[in-house]
Amino acid sequence: MKEIQVITGCMFAGKTTELINRLRATNDNYLLVKPVIDNRDSENIVCTHDGVEEKAIRVHKISDVFTLLSNIQVVGIDEAQFFRTSIIQDLHYLKEKNIKIIIAGLEKDYLNKPFKSMTQIISMSDSVVRLKAICNNCGKDATCSHRKNTASKQQLLIGAENFYEALCEECFNNSI
Numbered sequence: 001m002k003e004i005q006v007i008t009g010c011m012f013a014g015k016t017t018e019l020i021n022r023l024r025a026t027n028d029n030y031l032l033v034k035p036v037i038d039n040r041d042s043e044n045i046v047c048t049h050d051g052v053e054e055k056a057i058r059v060h061k062i063s064d065v066f067t068l069l070s071n072i073q074v075v076g077i078d079e080a081q082f083f084r085t086s087i088i089q090d091l092h093y094l095k096e097k098n099i100k101i102i103i104a105g106l107e108k109d110y111l112n113k114p115f116k117s118m119t120q121i122i123s124m125s126d127s128v129v130r131l132k133a134i135c136n137n138c139g140k141d142a143t144c145s146h147r148k149n150t151a152s153k154q155q156l157l158i159g160a161e162n163f164y165e166a167l168c169e170e171c172f173n174n175s176i
């Protein structure tokens with residue numbers, strides 16, 4: 001059985017960059033997928049905050065790429081928190097097919113509450129790396145994604161610098 005690696009943490013922690021680096025470092029054929037819900041990037045490209053780009057297939061669910069795996073040994077998944085919890089079944093399927101899976105996703109939402117699908121993914125993974133960002137307020141290690149615009153209360157508000165900032169726990173707690 002191949003392993004499941006998870007790269008998680010708050011926003012602006014470099015999760016996507018780490019995912020792309022790990023995919024590019026492999027000698028195997030890989031496929032990068034991301035959820036359709038993420039409209040920050042142009043079609044079929046994953047773009048990191050520091051400008052690195054990689055081709056990706058936009059899907060509603062991971063099983064949408066099951067027909068494309070004949071020559072693939074590694075599947076990378078970006079923004080995994082946006083997939084429904086059916087992603088768990090799909091990951092089991094990939095594992096049974098002997099495919100290595102590298103997953104990047106936000107562990108917690110803007111209220112510091114865990115994303116359900118990520119909690120389950122982490123519990124079935126073989127390795128977890130929690131990356132940290134830099135606090136936008138004090139410069140210490142940041143682990144929280146803070147929503148600057150609190151007008152919207154939905155968990156899945158898509159956006160980057162205009163809506164969110166990384167904060168350390170202390171600054172985050174002071175901000176709410």
Ligand SMILES: [Zn+2]
Binds near residue numbers: 136137138140167172
């Ligand atoms: Zn701080």
